[in-house]
Amino acid sequence: MYGLLWRAIPGPGWFKFLVCLVLIFGVVAVCFTEFFPWLSEYMPFNDTTVGA
Amino acid sequence: MTHAQAGHNVPLPQEVFPIAYERGPSGMGPRNARRPRGSAAPMRPVAWLIGVLGELLVTAGVVLGLFVVWQLWWTDVEGARAQSEIIAEMDWEGAQTGPATATEHRDPPPVMKEPPEAGTLFAQMFIPRFGDDYVKPVAEGTDKATVLDTIGIGHYNGTAMPGDLGNFAVAAHRTTYGKPFNQIAELKAGDAVVVRTKENWYVYKVTESKIVLPQNVEVIAPVPGVTKDQPMPELTKRFITLTSCHPMFSATERYIVHGELDYWSPVGEGKPKELMS
Numbered sequence: 001m002y003g004l005l006w007r008a009i010p011g012p013g014w015f016k017f018l019v020c021l022v023l024i025f026g027v028v029a030v031c032f033t034e035f036f037p038w039l040s041e042y043m044p045f046n047d048t049t050v051g052a
Numbered sequence: 053m054t055h056a057q058a059g060h061n062v063p064l065p066q067e068v069f070p071i072a073y074e075r076g077p078s079g080m081g082p083r084n085a086r087r088p089r090g091s092a093a094p095m096r097p098v099a100w101l102i103g104v105l106g107e108l109l110v111t112a113g114v115v116l117g118l119f120v121v122w123q124l125w126w127t128d129v130e131g132a133r134a135q136s137e138i139i140a141e142m143d144w145e146g147a148q149t150g151p152a153t154a155t156e157h158r159d160p161p162p163v164m165k166e167p168p169e170a171g172t173l174f175a176q177m178f179i180p181r182f183g184d185d186y187v188k189p190v191a192e193g194t195d196k197a198t199v200l201d202t203i204g205i206g207h208y209n210g211t212a213m214p215g216d217l218g219n220f221a222v223a224a225h226r227t228t229y230g231k232p233f234n235q236i237a238e239l240k241a242g243d244a245v246v247v248r249t250k251e252n253w254y255v256y257k258v259t260e261s262k263i264v265l266p267q268n269v270e271v272i273a274p275v276p277g278v279t280k281d282q283p284m285p286e287l288t289k290r291f292i293t294l295t296s297c298h299p300m301f302s303a304t305e306r307y308i309v310h311g312e313l314d315y316w317s318p319v320g321e322g323k324p325k326e327l328m329s
Contacts, residue, residue, distance in 0.1 A: 001103070001104045001107045001108070002107055028118065031115065031118055031119075031122070032118075032122055032126060036118075036119055036122045036123070037197075037201075039119065040123060040127075040201075041196065041197065043123075044303045045297070045301060045302055045303045046196065046200075046201075046225065046228065046229075046297070046303070047266065047297060047303040048194075048200060048223045048224060048225055048226065048233070048295060048296045048297045048306070049194045049200075049206075049208070049223040049266075049295060049306075050223075050264070050266055050267070050268055050269050050271055050272060050295055050306055050308075051266075051267070051269040051272075
């Protein structure tokens with residue numbers, strides 16, 4: 001899977017590596033700003049209120 | 053000539069773990085002349101499937117680890133920054149008149165109306181036990197996404213407002229999201245919890261701390277401890293109640309701190325002595 005990705009990126013090795021870094025950063029950013037905040041709503045360990 | 057033809061009885065690693073060795077060009081296995089470096093290795097479908105499954109599992113593990121980092125560390129970084137920005141934007145410092153110590157009024161205090169809209173900022177909370185510079189914004193409602201995760205302290209809808217007869221009940225995170233009530237377990241009887249609206253200071257004194265179950269809503273009743281089935285006595289006292297999670301990083305119980313109003317003072321008269329350090 002990741003092997004295919006590596007081969008799909010053109011250019012020399014150092015360029016592939018840079019592109020991968022950018023991709024990883026993008027995925028982490030989306031996780032931190034969109035995915036995790038959404039997911040945390042369904043996690044029970046953040047409840048601080050009584051009732052509800 | 054292969055090893056098998058050479059008559060070896062002990063299998064070589066690449067015969068036992070053909071998948072690992074077929075994977076590749078990374079230099080792990082023996083360089084194979086038929087598969088030049090960089091070209092797609094012709095893998096058997098099962099081996100390929102297992103490889104992809106492994107990569108997906110590793111990815112899932114990394115994402116879960118990232119979630120923990122985000123929840124325990126990043127929400128705190130963001131929350132603390134957002135909360136201090138909100139305090140700065142409220143810009144209430146100007147309404148005070150210098151370093152004068154506020155007079156302690158013990159008559160019935162003026163009480164503001166409950167904001168109709170959830171998420172409305174209406175107060176600030178100072179707790180000297182949590183540090184001399186501890187101040188957090190208080191907003192209407194206890195919704196996680198709009199108040200507790202983003203603003204800090206949330207006021208239980210329908211409970212008393214600061215200074216009013218009944219119970220001014222608020223909730224906040226004890227861990228993560230700027231953790232306004234991180235040190236809630238350090239509060240002792242007699243500690244000051246100071247609430248400031250735009251016009252007035254309300255100085256409460258802690259009376260007791262306890263740990264209850266999440267369904268024990270009587271802790272935020274107008275008279276704490278009076279359950280729904282019991283008749284509510286006439287309101288004569290002005291309580292405050294802080295709720296947070298317990299134990300830390302869990303949600304099985306709630307940490308509760310009760311207090312009672314000691315005195316109030318208009319902000320124009322100076323600062324309460326509890327906040328003079």
